[in-house]
Amino acid sequence: MSAINKTKDYGGDLIKTKRGAKTPMKTLGRLLRYAFLRNKIATVFVIVFVCLASVANVTAASRVSVIITELIANQQNANMSVVYNNIIFMGVIYAVGAISSFAYNIIMMYIAQGTLKKMRDDMFATMQTLPLQYFDTHTHGDLMSLYTNDVDTMRQLLTQTIPQLISSILTLIAVLSFMIMYSVTLLLVVCVVLAGIVIATKIIGGRSAKYYLTNQKALGALNGYVEEMTEGQKVIKVFCHEQKAREGFKEVNDQLNEAGSKANAYAFLMGPVNNNLGYLQYVLVALVGVLIMVFSGETGLISIYCSIQNAEQANRLALMAGMLVSFLMYTRQFNMPVQQVSQQFSAIIMALAGAERIFEMIDTVPEDKGGEITLTRGENGEGPWTWKKPNGDGTFEYIPVRGDIRFNDVCFGYTPEKMILKHISLYAKPAQKIAFVGSTGAGKTTITNLINRFYDIQSGTITYDGINIRDIKKSDLRRSLGVVLQDTHLFTGTVMDNIRYGRLDATDEECVQAAKLANADSFITHLPEGYQTMIRGDGANLSQGQRQLLAIARCMVTECPVLILDEATSSIDTRTEKLIEQGMDKLMEGRTVFVIAHRLSTVRNSHAIMVLEHGEIIERGNHEQLIAQKGKYYQLYTGAFELE
């Protein structure tokens, strides 16, 4: 029973995302453009060097056969100067080959690493512009895997597969043209086996890629299981549930083992199958060649040269034998690139699937930037904030920022079918404190998400100092709003850095001052390195209450005219809350404040309290008025109604 029954569901999200590429050729084209168009000159060099290297390889090998033919032809009386000339020629070609191969490898490495960096940067830059909805609808695991697993498959594709593919194809073409010049008949034999190799590659490579995707899914499932169960490890201990947890793990682990075994077995199979098919090819060519020699005697079947030259009949056999030897050598050479390409087959499939996901992410439509109106502040960053409104003729109108926020008949739903807020109208005059109370799902947090345009409303208007917030540049709108969120999040860096996150040009003194107001100074100075203590892993070494104090300090250094406090003090005990009350009062002084809290002591002294239920404001007024009404607020207040 219990949790293990559910283990099969963990991969649910991954099933959708881990699949093969839908349009592999289009993705390949785009990937090539993405990687190479930026580096046009380098790319030209890569192609030149790859060509040089492949040609050198083939030519060098043909020199070997020239030398051997010379030795065979003249035996002990072989002309050594011919041999030496060829060897010197070979040496030169070899040197060219080695240098070219080094050159293209190193250029390609730079291109590939540069592309990977660009890919990560582009994804991240895109990600930062995406609307919140994107983050709500994608799991972190999936997004992380774009940057890690998918980009990694790209690395192999760019640094190894693509250069190898180019050089293999070139080598193939070179060898093929040599082979055609010798014998079409024997080439046919080569091609028959080649067809077999292609089919084998497709089957084995396809299976291998398929099981790798299954393997990825199983790995995702295992990942999910470990994540959930480890988060609840303490509960497992308290309930002595260790054995059950083990059994559940065994199930996902076994599935991963099965998928992994299959994927790897097919991947390892590719080498031996194609390699030995290559030997079969060799044997067949030899046999067919010899049979032609012995039974047909038609020189043209072995070598076009022979028939053209139509040498002395007496020399016919000898000539044919020599040509067959050369052809056999080409057959060997033909096989090497075929092997290399087939080994890369499943890597290509995986990489294209990854590339498609990456491009999909880069192509996601960003959040719109908002309107034209910007936030400015005097000449040199001093003085009061003003809204700068372009009049369209190059002149500007300046509207002072006061912090007057109004909702006019606002409707909103995360999906069009389900409205979360219905016909909300409210106003907050400058320096007023407005509180929202209500049960979970009533829409409290949603309201604050609308003010800073994390989400856009379906109908109605929200105005800020009389300006529709749609006309304000989004980044400036958000800059004018200070926010302390329910879930506190901190960043890797020192405590000081984290406080300064609120305003980048805040001095150390201002940051310390803010921490003191938030009552965070005392615990900070107790940390091993005070304000210079590093915070890692979202502040895992701090308590939830301490994190909230830091978040409040972070908000205090900002100078925003409007504040949104969403359960900002929920994890701080009442006594500490009392201590920071002064600080909070200071923080809220002269600013318009929206407060969400389930602790009624926090909302009591608000100018107006909105009681929300099912997306509607059912009661509004100040504390005394609402108590007198004896409605929902009264019930909440006397503890007869569940809040959170």
Next chain:
Amino acid sequence: MIKKLLKCVREYKKDSIIVPVLMAVEAIMEIVIPFLMTFIVGELQAVAEDTTGTREVDLNVIIVSAVLMIACAVIALIAGSVGAKLAAKASCGFAHNLREDMYNNLQTFSFANIDNYSTASLITRITTDVTNVQNAYQMAIRMLVRAPILFIASIIMTLIIEPIMALIFGCAALVLGIVVAFCMVKVVPYFRTMFRKYDSLNAVLQENLTSIRVVKSYVREGEEITKMKKATGDVYTYSVKAERILTIMMPSVMLVMFIVNIIILTMGSNMYVGNIAGGIQPSELQTLIQYSAQILSGVMMVAMCLNFIALSRGSAERIVQVLDERTTLPKAKEQISEVKDGSIDFDDVDFCYSQKADVAVLKDINIHIKSGETIGIIGATGSGKSSLVSLIPRLYDPSKGMVKVGGVDVRKYNLDALRNTVAMVLQKNVLFSGTIAENLRWGDETATDEQIREAAVQACADEFIQNLPGKYDYDLGQGGVNVSGGQKQRLCIARALLKHPKVIIFDDSTSAVDTKTDAIIRDNLRKYAPETTKIIIAQRITSVQDADRIIVLDEGKINGIGTHEELLNNNEIYKEVYQSQIKGGEE
């Protein structure tokens, strides 16, 4: 360390031994086949040499060689395919066992052990690190035998053809070995740094995913992009440094091979024409050139293998760390399995979370609680409330003094017996994916539907469960995301109640439940579990004010014990907390 890892091979030991053998067979065939080719080529060349045209092709030589070649290829194919399957089975099986052992050991961890590892780090260890070790192992069983055999057999074949050539190969291999070893030594530290940079990159990413709302609220997208660019730039720098060295390796291998080929051709042709002593045929020259490629690729493969193994060392260390972690709670000799009653005693207890940190979380705690008593605990954040109660079900051991349940030192109990008697509703509580009934059955696997319902009624959860689609079969989603905080807390209470414990501890576990329901739950406890000792940690005074006794904790010390009225009279802290809440919330 490697020994410890290899212990996990277990049932795959047989396969792990067969694989190298099969690989060796395949390698030998790969040497024999080119050798057989020499016969075919040699025969053809003999014909070609004969300019008189009288020499016929000896079909026997061709056919026998061809048949032998095909036979060898078939053997190689079989060995290769079976080897592939077994290698996959063995390496994946090994990884499977590693994961299983890690996870099983993880289950023996105490709370103190768990505190040492973050969830993210455990996930990395169980997935990525195991995959790295699996790849290294797979390389080792497939390549580490095959490559040397390829090398040795090629050398032997060369010896048969011409001993001097073997000497040349030997020298070349040595040179290559030195070059490769040098590169490896240089490259490994770069790779290490690169992996660290990868970790920082992931940290930036993770942070931005979880904190995207903060980033957007403070309009810090630009700064975050700069941070990311720095992280990707670092990864780029060290990847390039590492790969530059690897890039030099490949062409140097080619260069060595080319030089060897030129030497072979020069010497060989001179031998053939008789300028140098030694007998060699032109067909053998060709074979030698093929062997040169094989010998050098053998050296390369060994090098790559060793590289892989070197790189996986960090992963191996992290895995062994988990495998080696021993629980910080020594197992009792006595293993008492019966807890007499719900009385609890703290005798001179001091506690700190680690020996290194000398800041005591609890100091000089002396409390004696009778079976069936209700105890409230109040104190500020960080005053040690949670630490205090976590000593009761022996989630941690005290650093000094003794904690007794039922009059016996908790260290003498069988852990399962103790924890089944002492139920604890944790502050950071967790529900798991599955239905409500499945989650509640964590408390008692054998509980009937009626018993489950009964517990839910007592925890005031039945009411909302009845309104859910599917009722007790309602799916909670991962981490119980489909219910609200207050509902979650009540489910956690019901789950604990199903254990029918002698001691039940609520660690701030009704904070999201409204005061009225909170009161009903406490009332139900009094009614249905009068014998059970109840310990309630709370922020709200109302949650504890009707307790038999209330403990006020301040900075790890007991500041006062007494009833609500007593404390209001004589305890400053209690009075202060009471005042702050009365003024704010209650009438």
